[in-house]
Amino acid sequence: HDAISVIRTKRDGGALSDEQIDWAIDAFTRGAMADEQMSALAMAIVLRGMNRRETARWTRAMIGSGRRLDFTGLPRPTVDKHSTGGVGDKVTLPLAPLVAACGAAVPQLSGRGLGYTGGTLDKLESIPGWRADIGPDRMREILSDPAAGAVVCAAGADLAPADKRLYALRDTTGTVESIPLIASSIMSKKIAEGTAALVLDVKVGAGAFMPTRSEAHTLATTMAELGADAGVRTVALLTAMDTPLGRTAGNALEVAEAVEVLAGGGPADVVELTLALAREMVALAGLDTDPAQALADGRAMDHWRTMIRAQGGDPEAPLPVAKHTETLSAPTSGTVTSLDARAVGVAAWRLGAGRARQGDPVQAAAGIHLHATVGDRVTAGSPLLTLHTDTPDVLPAAVEALAEAITISPHTPERKGRNPLILDRVG
Ligand code: URA
Secondary structure: OOHHHHHHHHHOOOOOOHHHHHHHHHHHHHOOOOHHHHHHHHHHHHHHOOOHHHHHHHHHHHHHOOOOOOOOOOOOOEOEEEEOOOOOOOOHHHHHHHHHHOOOEEEEEEOOOEOOEOOHHHHHOOOOOOOOOOOHHHHHHHHHOOOOOEEEEEOOOOOOHHHHHHHHHHHHHOOOOOHHHHHHHHHHHHHHOOOOEEEEEEEEOOOOOEOOHHHHHHHHHHHHHHHHHOOOEEEEEEEEOOOOOOOEEEHHHHHHHHHHHHOOOOOHHHHHHHHHHHHHHHHHOOOOOOHHHHHHOOHHHHHHHHHHHHOOOOOOOOOOOOOEEEEEEOOOOEEEEEEOHHHHHHHHHHHHHOOOOOOOOOOOOOEEEEOOOOOOEEOOOOEEEEEEEOOHHHHHHHHHHOOOOEEEEOOOOOOOOOOOOEEEEEO
């Protein structure tokens, strides 16, 4: 095979053979296929698509480019969750210890944020002492510990290395937006991680990768099929991402909100999504513990403390606090009828919670605290949201990002409260 013939096959609308796919991924990983050639192939895939066989083979080849972790033989069933990314989505933080408290082992390899959606590792790193660089042996120890049972850590360089290189390339060549490429990218990492079962949270809406429900459904189905083909039991929930989840966006602010959920409080939407995903995970793991009970009686909080300590963190230590805050007030009285997730994400990112380039540092304390969300009544002059940052020169840009983000209607809408959060289930 050679790169040009593989590119031509896809460019002209053909299906790639298994051999062509194996060759291309292997050659790209070895450096024998140049970045510009893989970019051209990725663009051809964006325009022409891949069928189920091609997508499964592509995924398998990306897994095979590195090491596949193996957690068979653990005393508890493994199950993990992956979210396609949303603003204020801190659900992994309460969910992993909750599902561990229900008797499963949760081996989560997670990422850092790029762009306006935050990364779980960035959030956890705001806890003093907490470290993401845990190797497979230590992962297995923590997963085997019945008091912990969950680990959230960085993927090693040898986990689907072809995807790492390809994702960086797609990011700079306008080739992220392809369902087969997104599905194979996510699933190659989750299958290589060695989990036996997986629950996907596929976000739909203005603040998500997939703006429409039909695209999100196709992505969810494609990922569930890839899981099934690889022997990983996979279920997907489609969930709304038009409004930020909960009341916070930003690293330490989101950790604090996750701890509120573990303590039995927290915003209703975060609790609802955490419990819905936990029920799916517990069922896929073949367990019959009730997650609501494990949350209410404090077992999930016990597991949180143990898992944070197991990775060097101090769960009792105060979280970092921003040097500067600015509170915006409601300009008029009425009901909040919309609150744009993307605008809040961009504002939090500008405040320093996210990074512009891979490897940039993030501010632990930066972000946004919402005092009101969709469905809440506000009065003119009452606090609407507070911006947090260590670098006050960015405040005007963040305020600007929020200019059109919030709609306050003088009339109480007929249907009160939030729109439904869980839209569909696949698998
Ligand atoms: N997340 C990934 O890991 N890969 C994609 O292609 C898109 C989102």
